[in-house]
Amino acid sequence: MIKLDRLPEPAILSSEGGKWLTALQSAIAKYGSYKLIPEQERESLVAHYRHRQIQAILSCSSHGKCAFCECHPAEGGYLQVEHFQPKSIYPDMTFEWSNLLPACGPCNISKSDHDTTKEPILNPYDTDPTGYFDFEGISVIAKTGANYTISKRTIEVFSLEGIRLWKPRAEILISLKGFAQAIEYALKDLEEADTQTKKTRRLRRLKEALMTIESLALPNAKFSAFCKSFLMKCDVYIEAKKVVSAM
Ligand SMILES: [Zn+2]
Structure with missing residues (x-):
């Protein structure tokens, strides 16, 4: 993992993000919760976060690599848009630019709906990972010291060791x-x-x-x-x- 710099918000997100969120919030109010929205309806309401303009800018900011394991999509599947704070728990963050990160399929699946607010992990757009990880042979290890817990949890959440x-x-x-x-x-x-x-x-x-x-x-x-x-x-x-x- 390396430090990444977030690029400006894509124009489509600035212009449409508010409308997309309002529609999602209306459905949450109608059905009682995010998880109770019928799957097909929910999918069509949230699918906008995968807009090609959003994917392209995220990919550009990460040099075309997964923000977490640094694979190129060829090794880890195509680059997906990952919600750092999971949309299933924090639906208001579904179209929030700072919450979207590029991830490979295996990292995205491994993280699933891990609650990053309750159990923080490292976000390479916010924190330089240099002091967090070390490598021994082909293994990644958490550096000892103040960041140890977050480093270890980040390795586990994304299955970076295996x-x-x-x-x-x-x-x-x-x-x-x-x-x-x-x-x-x-x-x-x-x-x-x-x-x-x-x-x-x-x-x-x-x-x-x-x-x-x-x-x-x-x-x-x-x-x-x-x-x-x-x-x-x-x-x-x-x-x-x-x-x-x-x-
Ligand atoms: Zn990855």
Whole structure:
């Protein structure tokens, strides 16, 4: 999970959101509660939150990734619109822009109607997740300290620890290790350069190897928090960065 910035509210939501909510509230008043509205009628009343304009802007703000597990839709199903405060408990939040987040199918299903007001979890649009999670191998763990309870609950609510995400993390880990090995070789070649021409050429190769591995940790890359965590602990990467900045 990485920090995301919310984009301005889509025009369709600004212009129609009030009307959509009034219609939903009228049905709640008519039937007695959100859950008592006949399913088909309820679906047609709430379906507007999935408007393509809303989906497009949410997807843009999350670099096309799930806001929680950072998968691309190809790995986690198509990107859905998730209600941070569940609409079944807080129907007044159904069309509230700040309550809509892009999520993959598995994360959305796993969270279901978890009550985020009673049992808070991390919202990456409001809080920087950097101090909340760490990775050990292909596992995500809650960092100890003040944020531990929220971190642990967030992992549980979205099922961020399990075979669904171990597999893609393992594949990326193999790539990261391969790129780290390329950096190690480039670093060794640079140390052994005995002419200025060789030094210049080998330094360029080392910089290219660094750029390649860093591209996996960019915000638009899938599972970028996992990749960034790997880099922060990768001795050969840290050493190579020092060498490049000293030249
Ligand atoms: Zn997800």
